[in-house]
Amino acid sequence: MEQLTIALPKGRLQHQTLELFAVVGYPVSDEAASGRKLIFEDLSGALRFILAKPADVPTYVGYGAADLGIVGEDVLREGHRDLYEPLGLGIGRCRLVLAGPPEARSRDLRPEIGLRVASKYPRLALEHFEARGITAEIIPLSGSIELAPAVGLADLLVDLVETGRTLRDNGLVELETIMEVQAILVVNRASHKLHFGVIQELIRRLAVEVARRERPGTLGAEVGG
Amino acid sequence: MAYDESALIRRLPHGLTDLFLEQAAAKTAVEGVLQETFRRWGYSRIIPPTFEYYDTLAAGASVQLKQEMYRFFDREGNILALRPDMTVPTARVVSGKLYDRTPPLRCYYVGNVFRHIEPQAGWRREFTQAGIELIGAGTPEADAEVVAVAVAALKAMKVADFQVNLGQVSYLQAILSEAGLGNGELRRLEQAIDRRNDIELQRVLAELGITGDAARAIRAVPHLCGDEGVLCEAERLATNPPARQAIEHLARVYELLCLEGVAEHIILDLGEMRGMAYYTGITFHGYAAGLGFPICGGGRYDNLLANFGADLPAVGFALGVERILLVTHPEIDLAPHLVMRSCSHPACRALAAQTRARGSCVEVDVLGRQGEALVAYARALGAHYVVCCGEGPTYTLTDLRSSEPGCRRVLNRHELEQELALWSS
Numbered sequence: 001m002e003q004l005t006i007a008l009p010k011g012r013l014q015h016q017t018l019e020l021f022a023v024v025g026y027p028v029s030d031e032a033a034s035g036r037k038l039i040f041e042d043l044s045g046a047l048r049f050i051l052a053k054p055a056d057v058p059t060y061v062g063y064g065a066a067d068l069g070i071v072g073e074d075v076l077r078e079g080h081r082d083l084y085e086p087l088g089l090g091i092g093r094c095r096l097v098l099a100g101p102p103e104a105r106s107r108d109l110r111p112e113i114g115l116r117v118a119s120k121y122p123r124l125a126l127e128h129f130e131a132r133g134i135t136a137e138i139i140p141l142s143g144s145i146e147l148a149p150a151v152g153l154a155d156l157l158v159d160l161v162e163t164g165r166t167l168r169d170n171g172l173v174e175l176e177t178i179m180e181v182q183a184i185l186v187v188n189r190a191s192h193k194l195h196f197g198v199i200q201e202l203i204r205r206l207a208v209e210v211a212r213r214e215r216p217g218t219l220g221a222e223v224g225g
Numbered sequence: 226m227a228y229d230e231s232a233l234i235r236r237l238p239h240g241l242t243d244l245f246l247e248q249a250a251a252k253t254a255v256e257g258v259l260q261e262t263f264r265r266w267g268y269s270r271i272i273p274p275t276f277e278y279y280d281t282l283a284a285g286a287s288v289q290l291k292q293e294m295y296r297f298f299d300r301e302g303n304i305l306a307l308r309p310d311m312t313v314p315t316a317r318v319v320s321g322k323l324y325d326r327t328p329p330l331r332c333y334y335v336g337n338v339f340r341h342i343e344p345q346a347g348w349r350r351e352f353t354q355a356g357i358e359l360i361g362a363g364t365p366e367a368d369a370e371v372v373a374v375a376v377a378a379l380k381a382m383k384v385a386d387f388q389v390n391l392g393q394v395s396y397l398q399a400i401l402s403e404a405g406l407g408n409g410e411l412r413r414l415e416q417a418i419d420r421r422n423d424i425e426l427q428r429v430l431a432e433l434g435i436t437g438d439a440a441r442a443i444r445a446v447p448h449l450c451g452d453e454g455v456l457c458e459a460e461r462l463a464t465n466p467p468a469r470q471a472i473e474h475l476a477r478v479y480e481l482l483c484l485e486g487v488a489e490h491i492i493l494d495l496g497e498m499r500g501m502a503y504y505t506g507i508t509f510h511g512y513a514a515g516l517g518f519p520i521c522g523g524g525r526y527d528n529l530l531a532n533f534g535a536d537l538p539a540v541g542f543a544l545g546v547e548r549i550l551l552v553t554h555p556e557i558d559l560a561p562h563l564v565m566r567s568c569s570h571p572a573c574r575a576l577a578a579q580t581r582a583r584g585s586c587v588e589v590d591v592l593g594r595q596g597e598a599l600v601a602y603a604r605a606l607g608a609h610y611v612v613c614c615g616e617g618p619t620y621t622l623t624d625l626r627s628s629e630p631g632c633r634r635v636l637n638r639h640e641l642e643q644e645l646a647l648w649s650s
Binding site for chain 1: 346386387388390420421422423424425447450451492494510512513514515516517518519
């Protein structure tokens with residue numbers, strides 16, 4: 001059987017994803033799970049995993065260097081790779097939100113001409129404002145976005161939140177949810193055709209497990225929630 | 226530090242490249258194979274100009290393609306554009322100049338196209354498209370022929386492991402026609418299906434208020450992918466007669482491709498949605514092992530020629546030659562077969578001419594090298610043989626690709642001619 005290469009996002013999602021693959025029949029050794037190696041196989045040798053920076057996963061899959069990948073919807077929509085997205089994995093659930101200081105709640109943004117918004121997601125942020133007819137200058141940052149309003153770099157921010165704790169700790173409030181996010185299985189278009197049977201089978205197994213977890217009252221229904 | 230102005234004027238604009246040596250030869254070879262394949266299927270070449278009126282090229286082009294066009298003014302103030310594909314110029318030529326020929330018309334093209342895009346997988350801002358258009362036939366036979374030519378071309382170019390994804394946009398169009406959707410709504414559905422994203426698809430269906438059999442059929446579309454079993458499933462889900470006809474048509478195309486003996490390369494895929502606004506029937510993309518991007522694409526576009534005044538059905542496909550070169554590597558040997566010194570013997574000139582006439586490459590040195598210098602030069606070129614003429618008349622033949630002691634021989638004219646005849650046989 002042909003071996004499939006799967007790009008995993010290093011970090012938060014990596015362990016939840018490996019656990020999901022283990023449950024559907026592709027466990028990896030403890031050494032591999034530790035994440036010290038960037039390339040490793042499952043115990044059966046059917047799958048080869050590579051560990052990439054989350055934002056790079058769509059690139060690996062887009063070019064076909066990996067046949068499949070696991071990536072957050074936020075990262076997927078921020079990029080513009082042309083991939084299949086056959087399955088939401090129900091893990092890594094969070095929200096992309098617009099946030100700012102509490103007084104921003106009562107502010108009408110449309111007439112503003114100097115509005116500055118900090119974000120790791122410049123494209124999604126810009127789309128959001130354009131769709132609402134708001135003129136905003138997007139300031140791309142690569143982390144600790146909460147800092148920007150505190151020091152006057154930006155008025156608002158667009159960022160991913162899981163519980164909202166970090167925002168609160170920095171005196172910020174959520175103004176609007178831009179999108180709900182979860183981890184998505186993505187597939188390269190060429191791989192989908194060239195390894196059709198094995199990829200379909202893998203998707204089927206994952207889909208069964210995801211559905212089982214999402215049935216109310218089932219053990220482990222809110223993995224990673 | 227000296228300011229190097231020549232380095233500045235040697236630059237190329239972003240997204241362009243030069244091809245030379247083996248790469249250029251490989252491209253020429255691939256284009257030759259493609260043209261020969263198209264010719265053998267009865268297609269004749271069409272050579273439209275590189276730029277024409279923007280309005281012409283924009284008629285029938287997608288929004289994206291319009292944005293990617295290079296536009297400029299001529300001195301009368303007309304807006305011109307570099308062609309972004311070859312299909313629209315072909316449609317214009319056929320509509321205006323060939324419309325009254327007995328159908329069908331079989332045209333092929335090989336030409337450069339220009340798009341303001343970020344370079345990706347062999348596509349640059351100027352790249353070469355080769356393809357065919359079969360115009361004036363709306364039959365499954367015409368569809369199957371175009372797919373079969375695509376498969377034949379990929380085989381002829383020795384693309385090792387490839388699959389063609391065959392879809393039928395009129396199936397979904399028929400199902401959607403009952404829902405009465407606007408363009409923006411269609412676009413969102415198309416995108417969700419194209420991404421095979423069921424969550425997004427459910428969300429869009431709910432927002433548009435599509436329920437019942439239509440919703441069931443639409444949600445199934447991304448999964449209607451595989452062998453002929455897909456056809457039965459699609460027929461069962463069809464909500465109206467046009468949808469059933471679309472499947473019958475696709476089934477007939479598939480049957481013909483089986484007869485053609487190329488079914489092993491075909492995957493049926495009703496989720497293949499690319500350019501639903503442009504295509505009106507079958508659509509397909511080719512994929513090759515080792516490259517994550519499609520290597521060819523095409524389909525039926527029955528509405529395009531009407532823009533130019535000839536209401537003719539048409540089906541075709543195109544491929545990007547530079548992208549094909551990422552998955553196939555024709556054998557290229559640029560080294561001359563024979564290197565000779567420049568001398569004033571008519572017999573030596575005749576020898577070179579004879580050898581060239583047999584199809585071998587003969588290089589006569591124009592820098593006056595002879596003896597060991599000529600041999601060293603030829604060796605550096607990777608040439609097969611060196612001939613140095615002596616007096617007598619005798620010739621020293623050195624076989625540069627042999628390490629054996631007999632690799633250098635002194636031959637008379639007759640012996641040398643025999644030796645040369647051997648090479649080309």
